[in-house]
Structures are given as structure tokens and as C-alpha cells.
Amino acid sequence: MGGPVLFLILATISVFAAVSMLTSKNAVHSALFLILNFAAIAVFYLILNAPFLAAVQITVYAGAIMVLFLFVIMLLGAEESAGVLSTRTGQLTAGIIGAVLVVGSFIVAVTQMGGTAPASVVADTRPRTLAVILFEEFVFPFEVTGVLLLVAVVGLYVMSRKLTNKERMEDA
């Protein structure tokens, strides 16, 4: 399905969005470019015959997570902030991490090229099949992810709850 033309268009869009996300100075514009990138990647999944993954990519990444991102940026008014990257050390660290990631992904891409994804599994969109994959085959990673999210929620609650009078006295 698809074809090289579609792939080229999508690749251009996603690379352009990723680069623009890094180069734009306004934090809200960066977030918007990131959303565009996520959306383009979702269409990649569709071309690769994995519609479920595409829908989840949009719902979770382009939808839920980025809305919260945008919310925080808007509330904190962090537009056009200088940030860590304006310092020399920050740029160096970011550069090194970025280089390692790029080289690493190239190595993985070259060595694993031609390996096939379990296309028949992801292309099957019946809820029962998806449930069997999630809750039987990959139940352990699924539960670990759940616990991880729970820890984050509990942590948020602890940090944001109102202090009791006694605790306030101790703080003072």
C-alpha cells in the first residue's frame, strides 16, 4: 500500500516538522511542530498497515500528552525563553547526547534492516486479538507501565495536596 511518492511527502513533512520544532524560538510553535511530527508518524503507521497503532499514536501523543504540554507552556508563559540550551555546557551536553542517539539509531537501522515487523498481528484490529496480545502475551510490560503511571499519579497527589495545620507549623 502507499508507494514511494507518499513516503517521500510524509518523510519531508516529518523531518521538516522535527527540525522546525528545534529551531523555532517560540515554545508554543515548537509544540505545534511536534504535534505535526506525531501526526505524520501516525500516517506512516497507516501506510505500514498498522491502523491501531496509528490511532493510538494520535490519541495518546498528538492528543493527550501534547495538550498537557501546551497547557503547561501557556500557563507558565514560557514563550521565547532562553533555557539551558543558551549556555555553552548545555549545548555541548545536548550535542553529545544527540550524536550518540543518531549514531545508535543508524547502527540499529543498518544491522536490523530487512527484519519484518509482526505485520499480521498489528493489522488485525479485532478487539479480542488486541486484548489477547496486551493482556496475555505482553501482560508483564503492560502491568509495569501501569504501576509506573500510578507512581506518577501518587507523586503528583503528594506534591499538590494541601498541607495540614500541623505540617504547616513544622514547615515554619
Next chain:
Amino acid sequence: MGIAGQIALQTLAVAGIIVFVVITGFAYSTLLERKLLARMQVRVGPNRAGYIPIPRRGQSERRLLGGVMQPLADAVKLFMKEDLTPTHVDPVVYNLAPMLTVAPAVFSLAVIPWAPRIPWLWELVPDYLGRYEYLAIAPGLNIALLFILAITSIEVYGVVLAGWASNSKYAILGGIRSTAQMISYELSLGLTLLIPVMIAGSLNLNDIVQAQIDSAWFILLQPIAGILFFIGALAELQRAPFDLLEAEQELSSGYNVEYAGMRFAMFMMAEYMKMIIFSAIWATLFLGGYHGPFLDAAPMLGPLYLIIKILFSLFIMIWIRASWPRMRYDQLMDLGWKTLLPIAVLNVIVTGIFIVLAEEGVFDGILNTINGLF
């Protein structure tokens, strides 16, 4: 022309007709709302633009269907307005926001099933619909319900960005309110969407409609889920009584306060299109979709039944707006998180248990007794 060209042409034709019908429907749903609201408040409503004069002897003429051209007059007025971009805004995002609001509203239209196989239509566009058993813009998409969820989750961007880009207090307050509200209600909405999937065992909307034709409309099997979905949809649409983000008294209409002309109209358009589309989804999931009497003999009745159900749902939405006061912000959050979400979670658990029990054959005895009675 190759087969791909044929498919593209036929898709464009079918999709074009459906989208045109819904956009016209949007224009007339504004009129429906104004007329109905007026009637419920003992007013007349718009009655000047366009009418059919019926002369009466000795008296002034009788005016039939008064106000039938009102949407057209509104559109002309809005087109004539100056398309201005205030100087204090972020121009790119400001101009992008109305489009980001309208586009998702139109996207969800792609997966609504309108009718079962209609023989003459299938002969007309064989390359496009030939492989499928039902009429929809994208009949091949088997994850229709997830697609709707995905679209719902990106719908919020238009409003948020409009609020932010306007660079004005009222607008950003409206935008922030809407984000919080939509995130809160998306959860219970998603959980109620699960119920039809669990009963029908498929994410395809046509399979869900077929399951309702085989058993009963899901509003009868699952009235709680049906009502929860409707409330969640109202909150997601930001209709009264959940229209806090455009509270005129507090925010002077909120996120769209800096917009004028056609850009303002696009927000209105998105709101009414979303009303129609959520009604269509509600009808498809809980009211049997295109199902109705004599459907087997005349499949062309399918779209008609769906439109009747959409009108019914629109009527309830307008009725609620006419009779319900706006909720306070804390009441809204309490309702979303402390009432709707627990009910939705419990409903999913109980439904799951019942489905498993039914598959294990626990209810066979009861069903046999009931069947024995008739």
C-alpha cells in the same frame, strides 16, 4: 484512467455529496436552534429573510416558512465583513486556529455508516464501494471507533490555540477552561464508547450497527452508557449547560472574542458540525444507526433514518440549552471526575462480567424459560 484514478474520482463524488449535505445541515441547524429556542421562550425567532407569500383576500398576505433564507443572509453578512488580524496577536497561530477547529469536525464524518448495500449505488461506483457492505466515506477503516477517539482528542487544539494566540485575558481564560473541561470528560466518554465495542465485539461502526439490528438498540441494553455518552458529548461539544468557556457574562464569549467575520463563523461552523457529528455517532452507537422499519426492502431509507435520529438528538440538545442554567466550574469538574467517571468505570466492569457470564452459558436457563413462555 487507471483503477486508482477511478477510485479517487468515485470517492471524491460520494464524499463530496455527504460533506455537502452535512455542511448545508450545519447552516440549517443554526436556524433550527434559533427557531426552537425562540419557540421555547415564547418568541417568534428569525422570520424575515425568505418566506413563501400566500395572498389572502382582504388581508395582508400569509407568510409561510418565515426565516428559511436566514442562514444564507448570515453567511453573506459574515463574508462581507473585514477579515482583520489584530496587531497584538500571534498571526500564524491566530489564523491557523479556526481551521484546526473545523477540520477535525469534518474528519469524523469519514467513518459514519449511512446505509447498508444499495444496489444501484454500488453499480454506479463499483470500484470504490464494491468490496464493502455498507456506505461510508471510508468504509475500509476497521478501527472506526478508535479513529473517532483520536479525532476527539485533537479537537481541543483549535480552541486552545485561538485562546492563546489572541493574546487577551478573556480569550486565554476561555481556552484554559476548555482544555481542562475536554480532558476531564474525554475519559468517561472513551469508557462509554467501550460498551458498544464490548457488546458487538468489533471496532467497526457497521458491525456495531449490525449487532444492534440482530439484538436490540444498545440504548435499550445499556441505557446508562447511552445517557453517559450524551452528557459526555455535551461537555465535549461545550454546549449548555457545559458552555463555561464561552460564558458571555464572565468572558464576553471567551476564546473567540478577538475573531471577526468568516474566521469567527468558522468557530460557529465547527460547533454546529460537531453537534451533528456527535449526534450521528450517538445514533450509530446507541440508537441503531441507519436501522429502521422496511430497511431490508428499501436500503435507501437508511440515510433518512439516520438523519431523523440526528434531528432527534439535536432537538434534545437545544431543549437542554433552553431549559438548563449554566454550571459553575467546580460543579463541572465534580460531575466529570466524581460522578460520571466512577459510573462509567463500574459500567464497563459490570458489562464485562455479564458478557463473560453469558458466554459461559449462565443465563441460558433464564433465556430458555423466557423463550418457553412465548
